[in-house]
Amino acid sequence: MIISILLGFIAAVVSLLGLKCTNVGLSDEDEKVKVAVTGGFLFILGGLCSMVAVSWYAAMITAQFNPLYTETKYELGDALYLGWAGSVLCMLGGIFLTCSCKGKEKQEYSANKYRYSAGQAAGQQQIYTEDAETVPSPKEYI
Numbered sequence: 001m002i003i004s005i006l007l008g009f010i011a012a013v014v015s016l017l018g019l020k021c022t023n024v025g026l027s028d029e030d031e032k033v034k035v036a037v038t039g040g041f042l043f044i045l046g047g048l049c050s051m052v053a054v055s056w057y058a059a060m061i062t063a064q065f066n067p068l069y070t071e072t073k074y075e076l077g078d079a080l081y082l083g084w085a086g087s088v089l090c091m092l093g094g095i096f097l098t099c100s101c102k103g104k105e106k107q108e109y110s111a112n113k114y115r116y117s118a119g120q121a122a123g124q125q126q127i128y129t130e131d132a133e134t135v136p137s138p139k140e141y142i
Contacts, residue, residue, distance in 0.1 A: 001053040007046030008090060014116030015039030015097060036101045047087045054083035 017025040018036030026032050061074045 001050060003085075004046045004049035004053060007042055007049060011039045011042030011094070014042060017076045018101075033101045035120060036099050040096075040098030040101070043097060044091050045094075047090030047092075050083060050090060051087035054080055054087060055122055 015036055016022065016039075018032050018034075018039055020029065020032060026035060058076060058080050061076060064074070
């Protein structure tokens with residue numbers, strides 16, 4: 001149970017560092033996704049450790065149960081049910097965190113894009129040339 005508590009604390013810290021809205025730690029989005037997924041796996045592992053500890057204690061209680069024993073005896077109580085519920089919630093949170101983190105979608109085309117102006121992208125420019133005889137002389141413009 002102590003290992004479960006430690007794993008839960010470490011998972012919370014790691015998951016906070018992996019959030020997209022935080023500026024603490026890593027700044028690369030892909031690295032933040034990896035850190036958040038690691039936090040999710042730690043939550044799942046912490047929930048499993050807690051589930052094992054609580055279920056082991058419940059198995060011990062039911063194995064040693066003797067209905068003829070009149071003194072104080074152990075029974076399944078509220079703490080066990082809360083432990084099971086907490087374990088399930090911890091594992092569900094880890095699963096949701098792990099599944100909700102996705103990296104950038106890979107682009108099918110090259111990242112090296114060439115940008116063209118609309119005139120160049122439309123096709124070849126048409127250049128009109130006039131004969132020298134039809135072009136007015138500079139004196140005619142004045």
